[in-house]
Amino acid sequence: MIKVNNLSKEFHEQGTRNELLAVDHVDFTIQDGSFCALVGESGSGKSTLAQLMCGLLAPSSGEVLFEGKNIALCRGKQKQVLRSKIQLILQDGKGAMDPRFTVYQIIAEPIRNFRKLTKKKEEREINDLLTMMELPEEIKLRKAHELSGGQQKRVCIARALAAQPDVLIFDEAVSGLDVLVRKHILDLLKRLHQERKMTCFFITHDLDIALYLADRVMVMRCGKIIEDRTFHGSTDCFTHPYTKLLLHSIAPYLGQTIQ
Numbered sequence: 001m002i003k004v005n006n007l008s009k010e011f012h013e014q015g016t017r018n019e020l021l022a023v024d025h026v027d028f029t030i031q032d033g034s035f036c037a038l039v040g041e042s043g044s045g046k047s048t049l050a051q052l053m054c055g056l057l058a059p060s061s062g063e064v065l066f067e068g069k070n071i072a073l074c075r076g077k078q079k080q081v082l083r084s085k086i087q088l089i090l091q092d093g094k095g096a097m098d099p100r101f102t103v104y105q106i107i108a109e110p111i112r113n114f115r116k117l118t119k120k121k122e123e124r125e126i127n128d129l130l131t132m133m134e135l136p137e138e139i140k141l142r143k144a145h146e147l148s149g150g151q152q153k154r155v156c157i158a159r160a161l162a163a164q165p166d167v168l169i170f171d172e173a174v175s176g177l178d179v180l181v182r183k184h185i186l187d188l189l190k191r192l193h194q195e196r197k198m199t200c201f202f203i204t205h206d207l208d209i210a211l212y213l214a215d216r217v218m219v220m221r222c223g224k225i226i227e228d229r230t231f232h233g234s235t236d237c238f239t240h241p242y243t244k245l246l247l248h249s250i251a252p253y254l255g256q257t258i259q
């Protein structure tokens with residue numbers, strides 16, 4: 001379980017004396033095995049929140065608890081374990097992979113860092129992950145720049161899974177892909193979530209993607225969570241005027257009339 005308590009993050013605005021409250025007193029709990037989506041416009045604080053949830057940024061105030069432990073206070077071995085348990089998958093697949101490494105080495109890295117497997121078991125696991133991500137085995141010897149955008153995303157997901165995480169956080173992980181590849185990866189994520197019962201936290205600009213994937217949708221604006229709903233298929237659950245505005249903009253694609 002992840003518990004976010006009164007969490008804030010302030011940045012200094014460069015070249016000024018101003019402070020910018022990127023995350024503004026946010027509270028929520030994510031239950032194990034749930035699929036949550038966080039929707040918001042550019043600059044609303046989504047990525048900052050994701051980095052706080054992984055312990056990559058320290059909060060200005062408040063806390064993130066993972067299995068009862070304050071992430072920001074974890075050190076040494078405890079921090080390493082935490083890094084393996086909460087995996088962040090970013091928009092820029094290529095930039096997130098070492099250009100010198102082959103796909104095999106990229107996926108093997110978390111196995112070697114966090115788990116101790118024999119060479120044989122490591123190879124079997126990497127083959128299984130490639131199959132799960134619907135990637136051909138011959139891709140193992142290629143480097144990041146020799147992959148398509150969709151293949152890069154799948155390799156990043158395979159690498160995250162190799163660490164055997166409890167939580168996957170996707171930050172705009174399907175942006176920049178063509179609609180067919182994007183749909184394919186979203187379906188893969190849905191299947192993965194169902195099969196592995198992992199907790200997924202999916203950050204996106206697109207409310208339609210959030211509604212397609214998640215059983216809980218949170219809407220962020222100006223650093224605050226302005227709406228947080230369990231979603232069972234009907235958009236009637238959303239009441240905030242900003243969410244309604246977003247819904248109106250995607251109504252033609254949903255084939256629904258928004259009240």
Ligand SMILES: Nc1ncnc2c1ncn2[C@@H]1O[C@H](COP(=O)(O)OP(=O)(O)OP(=O)(O)O)[C@@H](O)[C@H]1O
Nearest residue numbers: 011012020022040041042043044045046047048049
């Ligand atoms: N390291 C930083 N230093 C100063 N300001 C920052 C820093 N990181 C983020 N910000 C500011 O914090 C605010 C929230 O940024 P954040 O990247 O979290 O938004 P976002 O919702 O993820 O946006 P996008 O959808 O465009 O990625 C923005 O105004 C941004 O300029």
